[in-house]
Amino acid sequence: MPELPEVETIARGIEPLVLNKTIVQVTIRYAGILHTDLEQFEKQVSGRTIVRVWRRAKLLIFDLEPDLHLVFHLKMTGKVWLPQDGQSIDKHTHLIFSLNDGSRIFFEDMRKFGYCALFDKSGLLAWRFYSQLGPEPLHLSENEFIKIFSGRKSRIKALLLDQRVIAGIGNIYADESLFMAGIHPETPGCAVGKEDLKKLYHGLVQVLNQAIEAGGSSFRDYRNALGYSGMFQEKFLIYGKKGQCCPHCQTMVETRKVAGRTSCICPSCQKLSTDTVSQNE
DNA sequence: CGTGCGGCCTGAATGC
DNA sequence: TGCATTCAGGCCGCAC
Numbered sequence: 001m002p003e004l005p006e007v008e009t010i011a012r013g014i015e016p017l018v019l020n021k022t023i024v025q026v027t028i029r030y031a032g033i034l035h036t037d038l039e040q041f042e043k044q045v046s047g048r049t050i051v052r053v054w055r056r057a058k059l060l061i062f063d064l065e066p067d068l069h070l071v072f073h074l075k076m077t078g079k080v081w082l083p084q085d086g087q088s089i090d091k092h093t094h095l096i097f098s099l100n101d102g103s104r105i106f107f108e109d110m111r112k113f114g115y116c117a118l119f120d121k122s123g124l125l126a127w128r129f130y131s132q133l134g135p136e137p138l139h140l141s142e143n144e145f146i147k148i149f150s151g152r153k154s155r156i157k158a159l160l161l162d163q164r165v166i167a168g169i170g171n172i173y174a175d176e177s178l179f180m181a182g183i184h185p186e187t188p189g190c191a192v193g194k195e196d197l198k199k200l201y202h203g204l205v206q207v208l209n210q211a212i213e214a215g216g217s218s219f220r221d222y223r224n225a226l227g228y229s230g231m232f233q234e235k236f237l238i239y240g241k242k243g244q245c246c247p248h249c250q251t252m253v254e255t256r257k258v259a260g261r262t263s264c265i266c267p268s269c270q271k272l273s274t275d276t277v278s279q280n281e
Numbered sequence: 282c283g284t285g286c287g288g289c290c291t292g293a294a295t296g297c
Numbered sequence: 298t299g300c301a302t303t304c305a306g307g308c309c310g311c312a313c
């Protein structure tokens with residue numbers, strides 16, 4: 001499940017491998033993965049040179065000369081990587097971008113949830129999903145972060161997962177940061193105290209940066225630019241720990257559905273405040 | 282406005 | 298052994 005740190009790691013890993021190289025051919029093995037008309041896609045991508053690889057929220061974006069953005073959303077199981085000798089196409093390899101030095105970029109996705117689309121500058125800015133994205137958590141000050149949650153009645157976890165509220169956070173880092181701050185995921189945003197929001201901010205920034213430093217991270221299906229999985233999953237404190245002991249207090253970790261996702265919670269460290277009086281106005 | 286749910290999709294794990 | 302069920306979850310569209 002590539003979230004912000006994994007996509008960031010992929011972008012950083014891929015950029016030096018493809019910078020200033022030209023896409024000489026694109027092979028579309030499963031057109032359903034495209035969110036752009038197939039013929040337009042083929043015609044516009046071929047012959048373009050890659051001038052930047054970057055990330056916005058969980059989107060992986062290749063800038064192509066002169067004015068194109070090749071955008072990937074990896075969802076849960078998508079991978080964008082450069083195969084090395086001996087690694088080849090399998091049944092989940094949906095797109096192959098052949099570069100002028102003979103190397104290739106693969107886009108694969110076992111579950112076909114991910115997608116690839118092509119925009120020019122104005123098209124990207126007009127794309128509703130992109131234009132509505134909230135701020136990047138690593139570009140926010142503590143005060144800006146706190147402001148996001150004031151007056152919001154939705155549960156704090158739903159807000160963290162809402163890409164329009166704050167961008168790039170998925171189920172894993174939502175659970176990790178809430179645990180680090182001792183906040184129950186079902187607490188209304190406006191009922192989380194200012195001090196707890198400060199803890200959440202610093203926990204989130206810390207866990208995102210640590211995961212990036214660990215060379216990307218995540219769980220099951222993540223692979224970096226060369227197809228290797230990261231190491232950060234070994235450091236999860238609460239995610240995936242159902243039935244195990246809380247690392248802080250040894251209470252049994254529980255799960256429940258919050259905002260439609262499985263949430264791992266220490267019922268002792270993360271108390272649900274029923275006091276809905278806002279403390280952060 | 283806010284919330285919840287089904288749908289998309291496939292493979293791993295579990296149940297009988 | 299083999300078949301059926303459940304689960305994983307980002308995002309969208311829709312109902313209430």
